[in-house]
Amino acid sequence: MAITFNIPGPLREHTGGRSHVDIEPGAATVAEALAALCREHPGLRDRILNERGEVREHVNIFVGEESIRYCGGCSAPVKDGAAITLVPAVSGGRMS
C-alpha cells in the first residue's frame, strides 16, 4: 500500500495543486519517505528541510497522529499505508 503525504495549502504550488501525494511503498523511515516525496516534487525539499537536512523549526510532521519530534525525528519508522501530514507549527503570537 502506498504511503500518503497530506500537503498543506502553502506547499501545493510545488505538488501541482495536489493536497495528497502518494509515494511507492517501501520507505522504512520518515527520512526515506521524504526523500521519495522530494524526488517526485523537488520544490518541497527546501521548504520542509534546511540545508543541514533538518526539518525546519516551524514545520511539524505527523505519522498518523504522532509528531515525529517525539518518536525519533526523521528516523521515526513508517509503515506502508501510513499517512504523513506536513503542518506549519502553531507557533504564532511571539512578539519580536
Place this chain on the structure above:
Amino acid sequence: METTTFINPKKGTAVLLVGTMKGAFLLSSDANREQWAVSGPHFPGRIVYSLAYDRRGGRQRLWAGSSNFFGIMLHSSDDFGRTWTNPESSPIKFPEDTGQALKQIWQIAVGREQEPDKMYCGVEPAALFESNDAGQTWSLDRGLFNHPHRPQWQPGGGGLCLHTIILDPNNTKRTLVAVSAAGVYRTDNGGDSWQARNQGLTAEFLPNKYPEFGQCVHKIDRHPSRPERLYLQNHGGLFRSDDAGDSWQDIANGVPSDFGFSMVAHPRDPDTAYIFPLDREMRSGPDAKVRVYRTRNAGASWEPLCTGMPQHNVYETVLRDGMATDALDPVGIYFGTRSGKLYGSRDEGENWRPILDGVPAITCVKAVTV
C-alpha cells in the same frame, strides 16, 4: 489604501519598494511625487526584510528576500511585480561543511556599474554571499566566514546578521560590511581577507568601550560621489568616517538621542545625512514625536524636521532599513514605521505627509528612480 494589481512606472519617476512583516508593497509616483499608485501585498504573509532594484545593463529587475515557516527564498521580477520567480530550490545555501543553515536574507546589494552581473546578499547567521551571474547562483565569501573573530561574534537583538553592504564604486576590490554585533569589516582584495574597521566606534555595553570588534553597528550609508565618506548609526552613537572606515569620529552633536537604527546619506551633498533618533527604552521617537533629524555640515550639528508629522503622544519606530532617499531634485526622503505608516518628503525633508497607512510593520524602504 487602494491597491492596484501592478504598477507601471514612467521613466524618470520614483518607485518605492516597501518590505513588511506580511509581504511587500510597490509604489509608483507621478512626475511630481504627489500621487502614488500602490500594488501589493506581494508575497502575502511572508516576511520581507530585503528589497533591491537592478537597473544595470538595461535591466528593470526587482529583487526580494522573503521568509516564512517554509524557509527563506530569493525572488526576482522583470515586470515590476506582475510576476515573481519562486525558485524550486533556494539559491542561497550554506555549504555543508560550515554546519550553518540560512535564517534570513537581510540585505540584497546589486554590484557596481562596471560589474553588471555581480550581486551580494548579507544574511543571518552573519555571512556574505556573492553572485557572478546576476543572481542565478551564489557562493559564500569564505574570507569573511573564516575570519578568526567570527567565533566571538555575538548576536544583537535581531540575531547575528550581516545587514549592510557598502561597495566602493571605484575600487572593485574594496567592500565594507556591518554585522550586529561584531562591527565593521572591510576587504581591500575582493573578499579574500577582511579587517575589522572599528577604530573610534563605541561598544557601550562591553567592559572595554573601544574594542577591536564587537560593536553593534545598526546602519552605515556611503556618500555616492565621495565613497570614502561614511555615516554610521551605532547602538549608541553617531559616527562619520572620511577614510572609508579606517577611523570614525563622533558626530552625535545636538540630537535628542544618539540611539537609532537608520542612517541615510544625501545622494548629492556629502555633508548632508538623515537619521530617525529613538528613545533607548521605548525604541520610538524621543518625547513621543515623529521627527527626522538632518545634518548639513557633516554632523557638526543636527536639526529636527517634523512639519506635517504628528508631534503629540505618538510612538513610532523606524528600523535599520526603514529610511531611504530617491535621487531626484529636490531629493525625496521616505521612512516606514513598525506601525505600518509610510511618510514622505519631496523637498529634502522640509515638509512631510503620509503616503501609506495600515500596512503591516515596515521592515525596509528602498527608493529608486526608474
